[in-house]
Amino acid sequence: MSNSQTSKSTPLVKRGLAEMMKGGVIMDVVTPDQAKIAEDAGAVAVMALERVPADIRAQGGVSRMSDPDMIDGIIKAVSIPVMAKARIGHFVEAQILQALKVDYIDESEVLSPADYVNHIDKWKFDVPFVCGATNLGEALRRITEGAAMIRSKGEAGTGDVSEAMKHIRTISGEIRALAAKSEDELYVAAKELQAPYELVREVASTGKLPVVMFVAGGVATPADAALMMQMGADGVFVGSGIFKSGNPAERAKAIVKATTFYNDPDVLAQVSRGLGEAMVGINVTDIPAPHRLAERGW
Amino acid sequence: MPIGVLALQGDFREHIATLEACGADAIAVRTIGELERCDALVIPGGESTVMQKLAVNYGLFDPIKKLIANGFPVFGTCAGLIMLADEIIDGIEGQAGFGGLPVAVRRNAFGNQLDSFETDLEFTGIEGEPIHAAFIRAPIVERIGDGVEVLSKLSDGRIVAVRSGNLLGISFHPEVTGENRVHEYFLKMVQAA
Numbered sequence: 001m002s003n004s005q006t007s008k009s010t011p012l013v014k015r016g017l018a019e020m021m022k023g024g025v026i027m028d029v030v031t032p033d034q035a036k037i038a039e040d041a042g043a044v045a046v047m048a049l050e051r052v053p054a055d056i057r058a059q060g061g062v063s064r065m066s067d068p069d070m071i072d073g074i075i076k077a078v079s080i081p082v083m084a085k086a087r088i089g090h091f092v093e094a095q096i097l098q099a100l101k102v103d104y105i106d107e108s109e110v111l112s113p114a115d116y117v118n119h120i121d122k123w124k125f126d127v128p129f130v131c132g133a134t135n136l137g138e139a140l141r142r143i144t145e146g147a148a149m150i151r152s153k154g155e156a157g158t159g160d161v162s163e164a165m166k167h168i169r170t171i172s173g174e175i176r177a178l179a180a181k182s183e184d185e186l187y188v189a190a191k192e193l194q195a196p197y198e199l200v201r202e203v204a205s206t207g208k209l210p211v212v213m214f215v216a217g218g219v220a221t222p223a224d225a226a227l228m229m230q231m232g233a234d235g236v237f238v239g240s241g242i243f244k245s246g247n248p249a250e251r252a253k254a255i256v257k258a259t260t261f262y263n264d265p266d267v268l269a270q271v272s273r274g275l276g277e278a279m280v281g282i283n284v285t286d287i288p289a290p291h292r293l294a295e296r297g298w
Numbered sequence: 299m300p301i302g303v304l305a306l307q308g309d310f311r312e313h314i315a316t317l318e319a320c321g322a323d324a325i326a327v328r329t330i331g332e333l334e335r336c337d338a339l340v341i342p343g344g345e346s347t348v349m350q351k352l353a354v355n356y357g358l359f360d361p362i363k364k365l366i367a368n369g370f371p372v373f374g375t376c377a378g379l380i381m382l383a384d385e386i387i388d389g390i391e392g393q394a395g396f397g398g399l400p401v402a403v404r405r406n407a408f409g410n411q412l413d414s415f416e417t418d419l420e421f422t423g424i425e426g427e428p429i430h431a432a433f434i435r436a437p438i439v440e441r442i443g444d445g446v447e448v449l450s451k452l453s454d455g456r457i458v459a460v461r462s463g464n465l466l467g468i469s470f471h472p473e474v475t476g477e478n479r480v481h482e483y484f485l486k487m488v489q490a491a
Contacts, residue, residue, distance in 0.1 A: 006417040013414045016434045016474050020343045020376070023307040039390060042351045044307060044344070079390055079405060080345055081435065103411035103435070126412055260306050260352050261328065 014128035014148035017081065017103065018212035021045055021235055025225065025256050026214065028052050028239040031070065032077035038242070041252030045081040045103070047237065048074045053110050053157025053293070054240035054279065062112045065093040071100050083130065088297055089115025091124075098127045104149070106130045107142075109296035110156045110239075119297070122146030132216065134167045134294055136174035140195035140203070143211060150209060152233075153294040154217015157240050159281025161218040161227065163294055168215050168231045178204045217294065220245070220278050222258030222271050229262035246276030301488065302327035302336030304362075306352040308344020308377060312473040316481050330361060338371040338488040340481075341378030343434070343471050346405065347390050349377060359396070366398035371464040371491045373484040379403055379467035380437050387440060399465050400443030407438040407456075407469075416475070421450045421459060424479045431458075431470035431477070438469055464491050 007013075024044025029035040035046045050066045051059065065086050075082050081103035086093035088107055093114070097105050107120050109132050119142065122129040128148035133139035139150045152171055154164030174193075181189055181204060190200040202210060215228040216237035225236045236259055238252075245251045254271040261267035289295065303313045305326035317324035317340070324340075327333050339362065341349070353359040366372055366382075374382040381395035383403035408414070414435055418428035429450070439457035442448065450459035450468070458469040464487060472480040 006415045008413065008415045010416055012416055012432055012474065013434060016432050016471065017411055017414065019309045019312065019474055020345065020434055020471075022309060022311075022344075023305075024345060024348055039347065042348045044348050075410075079388065080347060081411065098412070101410045101412055128411065256348070257352070257355060261356075 009126035011148065015211050017128060018130070018149035021081070022212060023260060024235045025252075025259050026083065026235065026237045027242055027252060028237070029074060029243070030066070032073040034243055034248075035074045035077045035082075037249050038252060039078040039080050041249055042256035043080060043252065044235070045083055046074065046078060047106060048082060048084040048102070049110070052240040052243060054159070054244050055157075056110065057157040057282070057291075064111060065090070065097065068096065068100055071097070071102065075101070085111055086120070087111040088113040089118050089120060091120045094120050094125060098125055102127065104128050104130055107147075108132060109153060109293050113296050119145050130214075132294070132297055133171065135170045136178070136203075137193035137195055138297065139171060139209060139213070140193060140199050143209070144196055144199060147211065149212050149214070151214040151216040151237055153297075154215065154219070155284045155287070156217045156293050158218050158284055158287070159220040159241055159244075159279040160284045161220070161224045163284050164215050164218045164228060165231070167217075167294070168228065168233060171213070172232055175203060175207060175209070179207045218284070219255075220281060222254045222268060225255045226258045226262035226268050229259055235259065241279055244279035246278075251275050251278075299335060299337040300325045301338050301340060301485070302333060303340045303342060304349070304353075304358075304378075306356075307348045308342040309471070309473060310342045313340050313342045313375075316473045316478055317485075320478050320481050320485055322485055328356070330357060333358060333361060333365075338373070338484075338491070339365070340484070341372065341374040341381050342473070343376035343378065346377040346380040346395065347393055349381060350393060350395065363396045366396050366465065369464050369491065371484070371488045372398070373466045373481075375468050375471055375473065376434065376436055379439075379469055380405060382465055382467045384443070399460065399462050399467050400446055401439045401460055401462075401467070402441040403437045404440050405437050406435050407440075408433060408436055411435060417452070419450045419452070419458065419470075421480065422447075423449060424483055429472065429477055429480065430475045431472065432475050433458075433470050436469045439467070
């Protein structure tokens with residue numbers, strides 16, 4: 001038996017890893033110990049970052065890629081995929097993360113942007129990227145730049161799920177509206193979405209994004225996770241919601257179960273019990289617009 | 299009766315779509331009731347550590363193990379292969395699958411995502427063009443026990459598809475490359491069972 005040439009880092013392989021994470025929970029972690037707790041709770045991947053969004057919000061200052069020693073420690077601590085965040089437009093942080101052999105890079109608005117005009121040219125990298133989006137045009141622009149996975153942004157570090165709801169409703173609604181258009185209307189639609197016509201046409205004909213879409217930003221309870229899954233998310237990112245709560249290990253397990261059994265209220269009632277305090281959180285409407293992370297990225 | 303696809307986590311929708319494209323009736327399996335309606339089971343790609351925990355939590359673990367011991371046809375891809383292996387190398391503490399396939403399987407055998415790849419494979423029992431296969435943080439079969447038939451290998455000789463009785467396990471993902479013939483092969487196994 002023989003096989004011909006092999007090719008790495010193809011779009012299929014990059015998007016494929018996200019396909020395998022579907023129905024799962026990706027958890028923010030800042031230390032190897034937290035990563036281990038996440039893995040033991042059933043996380044499908046962990047996201048390494050310097051500080052969880054709630055702390056970034058509370059402490060202020062510039063937020064950057066995590067320390068390489070910390071990322072190495074996290075990679076060594078777990079056997080599930082490890083993602084790590086780079087600043088928007090900071091292609092050198094991304095080069096470093098690729099050299100560290102992370103499994104996915106999140107070009108994230110949660111960190112301080114490095115470029116207020118351009119995002120990273122993600123096609124230049126062998127490692128796949130996930131990017132945030134608040135609407136369909138933004139998602140398609142990121143995919144055009146090479147993103148292999150999309151996460152709706154929500155408002156990170158709040159524990160308030162309302163922005164996550166707004167963004168997934170916006171993206172799903174815009175996809176439905178696109179699918180209802182006639183072919184000759186798609187040219188103007190592409191112009192309005194500020195996205196390439198070919199990609200717009202593909203979304204219009206398939207009725208979905210060409211990559212996996214998770215939801216992020218404000219998911220703090222099992223019910224929040226199930227809400228996002230019922231809204232059509234492929235999976236959820238949970239940031240501050242786990243390690244800023246009273247009992248991270250139990251809450252993490254409960255959110256994993258709720259993400260699988262999102263349509264079963266009996267299971268949801270059972271896993272919502274006895275979790276201790278949820279993260280205190282902050283209402284998005286109380287955050288002045290300049291401090292909203294979702295508005296970073298364009 | 300339909301073919302079940304274990305739908306706890308992973309790319310179960312792609313498996314359901316591929317089975318339907320082969321003309322089979324496929325359903326998502328999350329409960330005992332759904333499992334009992336099925337003639338056979340597919341375990342999809344995903345994260346094996348997560349699938350195991352969810353299967354235990356929801357009382358599917360022991361029933362599936364028992365079905366396998368009684369000759370129930372099961373097809374595992376990637377994480378599914380790990381779940382079928384009698385021995386898991388490089389698993390997390392306490393990791394154990396359903397077992398049934400007398401093989402030792404190494405998790406993440408190729409390394410991290412940068413070492414994921416696509417290639418073409420010859421597959422014993424599938425004629426015509428080679429199988430186009432995607433290996434995504436894939437496992438390999440490191441050792442085989444008695445009665446295990448090797449169906450496909452990489453050019454370096456590493457084993458990526460095996461069959462033993464009514465169990466079929468492969469390292470790669472035909473369900474994401476538009477390749478229906480491995481599922482057709484499994485459906486023939488189900489018919490013969």
